[in-house]
Amino acid sequence: MSEQSSNQFEIVVIGAGIAGASVAYELAAGARVAVLEMESQPGYHTTGRSAAVYSEIYGPAPMRALTSQSRAFYKNPPAVFGREPLLTPRGVLYIARSDQSDSLEKLKQAIAGQPGVSSVDAEEIQRLSPLLRPGYAVEGLFEENARGIDVNALHQGYLRGLRERGGEVITNAEVMSAERDTGVWTVSTRNGDFSAPVVINATGAWADEFAARAGVKPVGLVPMRRTALIVATPDGVNPEPWPVTVDADEQFYMKPDAGRLLISPADETPSEPCDAQPEEMDIAICIDRIQQAFALDIRRVENSWAGLRTFVDDHAPVCGFDPDAEGFFWLAGQGGYGIQSAPGLSQLAAKLVIGGPLPDGLEARGFKIDDVSPARLRY
Ligand SMILES: Cc1cc2nc3c(=O)[nH]c(=O)nc-3n(C[C@H](O)[C@H](O)[C@H](O)COP(=O)(O)OP(=O)(O)OC[C@H]3O[C@@H](n4cnc5c(N)ncnc54)[C@H](O)[C@@H]3O)c2cc1C
Structure with missing residues (x-):
């Protein structure tokens, strides 16, 4: 395989914190996925610095719904997440x-x-x-029923599971620019160029900055x-x-x-x-x-x-395709709730990327897709 074809993917995720790792894991079940991370270690920024609390009453309504939706995953995670429980009692x-x-x-x-x-x-x-x-x-x-989260086991489980599903994690790969041409994004890093029809912006604090590098309007993060x-x-x-x-x-x-x-x-x-x-x-x-x-x-x-x-202003996450930039997907704005909600939010994001119905049970929790859509932030 030539170097160029080995850098062609169906989805490229930018950022290997909990957001990028979890959505990449979900998507790798059915697509060829790469995650690009600027640091030498995934989790160096916000993901590695949390208080590791799972609370279904913390945060705005969409986050509470996504956190409650995450409980089933936390209770019964796939084997790749290890034998120890991801949640432990902590009211x-x-x-x-x-x-x-x-x-x-x-x-x-x-x-x-x-x-x-x-x-x-x-x-x-x-x-x-x-x-x-x-x-x-x-x-x-x-x-x-609140809990403490084993954040490292959760994050490493997602990364391990991603690799088991054939996905790739490339570190020391800060994306400096991203351009779309004939339906494909090409992103440039010191570690080479990578291309895919879909780019997921999971760059945490850098999400508006990364959007600017891709020529996409910010959402006010x-x-x-x-x-x-x-x-x-x-x-x-x-x-x-x-x-x-x-x-x-x-x-x-x-x-x-x-x-x-x-x-x-x-x-x-x-x-x-x-x-x-x-x-x-x-x-x-x-x-x-x-x-x-x-x-x-x-x-x-x-x-x-x-x-x-x-x-962003309303403290709900930003999850969905950009209304003006084809193939550019936002997964940002998780604020202080990005660990507890990661299983539910990544399952939602994966459904939105591949175009399926919303995950079972989410709407019954009062969740509305418009409350997290990037389109709500374009004024
Ligand atoms: C003190 C504190 C306590 C918290 N407590 C909790 C809690 O109890 N429960 C909870 O659920 N949440 C908590 N949080 C929030 C939670 O940690 C975040 O919501 C979550 O970690 C966000 O994950 P992320 O993947 O979006 O961001 P990050 O972990 O920051 O990941 C983004 C990644 O993108 C990479 N990146 C950026 N730009 C580029 C680029 N151009 N190219 C390549 N890579 C790039 C970065 O290096 C980084 O690794 C807390 C946060 C803090 C700070």
Whole structure:
């Protein structure tokens, strides 16, 4: 086979984070697929920096529907995802101080009817999340069926499964330009040119920038930096049974993490697409907010990182063919929910790419395709 023909595919996916890996896996069941990734390791950017929470009450309605739709996959993944469960028990507890009743009420209204969610009083909050300062929170919502995600197993499972299906992953292959000629996209990288009738833009924080390189109009994506820290638990305390504890206004959260605590100021600072790094100020704000809510004396930060959560205005994902650029498919804007929703979103994206009906059960969850279509963002 000549070099040129070996670089011809039916679908080329740009970006090997969870979005690119999952949609490539789904599509490789019936098509010749390549994934091009600019870094030497897939998962280096946002996918490798998440808090690994699965919550069916987190995010806007389309994301909640796609997350619930993902549960069947998480519960019973194909063998290539390994023997260990991808999800492990980890409830999510939203807490409100006496001045945050309105915020909790808004959350309750948004998720009304969601099974497995209960209102909890101050006493129950203290029992569930015993490190909270007594009296700090007066009411809350507890999602018992929330889970922790093994993100690495999920991501690596998709990449392994993709290769088993004959797909290719090419790293160190930043796509510098993309051009369409006679029904075929040709994308250029330092690692050679690749062509296919369909290009999928799964470049995370870079999705608008990559569109521009392809001569496609942007959809208004904004990367937002979020910071996370790992700190020790107080001596002799085992945090493992605790839920993720989230402020009702999402000003902070705390999650047990392998015997330590992952804490975040839940910052959302607009950023250029980049290798995001934590800022001293965000670390200080995080420690201050956490110490106000929890009986924790943070003397040392064991680890800290930041990642970019990328949103359009309505915070729903952008999934579908561009209305003006033939063969250019958007899979972007997953914001802070791109791991938990990856199985459902990638199955939807694959159906849209090959032109099938929507995945079974998705519309019954109240999902509407127009809510995620890139066409809604062209004004
Ligand atoms: C602190 C934090 C906590 C989070 N917590 C959660 C959580 O608990 N649950 C949850 O579901 N989600 C969470 N998220 C969000 C989740 O991590 C993201 O939604 C998800 O990782 C986005 O995946 P992606 O594949 O779109 O992006 P990325 O993982 O960033 O992948 C995009 C890839 O495209 C590549 N790329 C870019 N441009 C090019 C180019 N021109 N050519 C080739 N390759 C290119 C990049 O190198 C990158 O690897 C969190 C995010 C952060 C930052």
